[in-house]
Amino acid sequence: MQYPDYYQVLGVARDAPARDIKKAFRRLARQYHPDISKEPDAEKRMKEINEAYAVLSDPEKRAAYDQLGQNYRPGQEFRPPPDWDAGFEFSSKGFSPEETTDFSDFFAELFGQMHSARRGGGGFHARGQDHLAKVFLDLEDAFTGAVREISLRAPKMDAAGRVHVETHTLSVKIPKGVREGQLIRLSGQGEPGIGGAPSGDLLLEVHFNPHPRFRVEGRNLHLDLPVAPWEAALGAIIPLDLPSGPLKLRIPAGAQHGRQLQVRGKGIPGDPPGDLILDIRIVVPPADTPRARELYETMARELAFDPRQRN
Amino acid sequence: MTNHDIDANDALMQDELTLEQLVAISRVESTWLISRIELGLFPHVARTAGAWRLPVSALHRIRRMRQIERDFEAVPELAALVADLLEELDTLRARLNMPRPR
Numbered sequence: 001m002q003y004p005d006y007y008q009v010l011g012v013a014r015d016a017p018a019r020d021i022k023k024a025f026r027r028l029a030r031q032y033h034p035d036i037s038k039e040p041d042a043e044k045r046m047k048e049i050n051e052a053y054a055v056l057s058d059p060e061k062r063a064a065y066d067q068l069g070q071n072y073r074p075g076q077e078f079r080p081p082p083d084w085d086a087g088f089e090f091s092s093k094g095f096s097p098e099e100t101t102d103f104s105d106f107f108a109e110l111f112g113q114m115h116s117a118r119r120g121g122g123g124f125h126a127r128g129q130d131h132l133a134k135v136f137l138d139l140e141d142a143f144t145g146a147v148r149e150i151s152l153r154a155p156k157m158d159a160a161g162r163v164h165v166e167t168h169t170l171s172v173k174i175p176k177g178v179r180e181g182q183l184i185r186l187s188g189q190g191e192p193g194i195g196g197a198p199s200g201d202l203l204l205e206v207h208f209n210p211h212p213r214f215r216v217e218g219r220n221l222h223l224d225l226p227v228a229p230w231e232a233a234l235g236a237i238i239p240l241d242l243p244s245g246p247l248k249l250r251i252p253a254g255a256q257h258g259r260q261l262q263v264r265g266k267g268i269p270g271d272p273p274g275d276l277i278l279d280i281r282i283v284v285p286p287a288d289t290p291r292a293r294e295l296y297e298t299m300a301r302e303l304a305f306d307p308r309q310r311n
Numbered sequence: 312m313t314n315h316d317i318d319a320n321d322a323l324m325q326d327e328l329t330l331e332q333l334v335a336i337s338r339v340e341s342t343w344l345i346s347r348i349e350l351g352l353f354p355h356v357a358r359t360a361g362a363w364r365l366p367v368s369a370l371h372r373i374r375r376m377r378q379i380e381r382d383f384e385a386v387p388e389l390a391a392l393v394a395d396l397l398e399e400l401d402t403l404r405a406r407l408n409m410p411r412p413r
Binding site for chain 1: 326332375
């Protein structure tokens, strides 16, 4: 376990007043907000920033951190001395236990004890907390089911009352027919209960990895379907490879660019199954040979067609 | 590190969550969530037999609104407005098949 430099993370001096710490945090929180930041490591940086702010914005935690840090350099291996927290009274305001679980082992070791001290007393019973984890699947997995390894980090108290973050891995068989955003509730797989109380549940939130061809909305699959002008004009039977298997699709004669075709029941399986929704995209072949030019010139001459005069 | 296998074929699949379930998963105070529902800051709330039910996506909205309120000391209405814009961004990214932030 290494001693982190929270002041360096927030870019403030060690004697910075609380208002400067808040100002620095807000600037960084905007810069690294994981929903909009273009920085490649935004999520990791945001966790570090949150952790630094959770400590430095709390006078008691900051004082304890400063006292501990007198003999440590950033990055140096760190073990807290016994009873290091005597005389301090930590609060947990601001950041949720879910968020602090993502913080470093250093934070869990030092400040996690405040949770355990409150929850671990004699005769105390409490159901374990539910855990929420994301699981990323390929679209094809919704048609066949899948097995995914899921690693979970959870705080765990040892016999001495110290809190460590422990990682455990579950191999979960995901059923077919799952949808984007759906929750799979695995009973009793969350945080262990205290004093013999039952464990919490593990909730897996399903997300699909972006697919190179299909877009998913609920159980429906959307596909941009490129067609040649003569296929659109004359109608055609087009072979398609779908996650559910091959399909021969009939394009009606006179189909226009942007028209939607709907094939019922060919989306993600379920009761009812989703649909396949195709957006026709007419692709014009290039006039890059004498013969191609001749064909276009014949059409221009013989077809009384002005696309700007259509109803 | 521990490791074991789970078959989720018989697991409960949820598209909606009750108020109590949202509070338990998000670890927010129920008063925090109720006050914002009553302010109309959570769309798609259904009330059946006296119990509120919200879509699973409310989990993300809670996380975002809480962070914005906490990080920038924003009033709930402003946090909801930012959450609305981020949700719109999610929808547009999904239409473009862009990967969402993990």
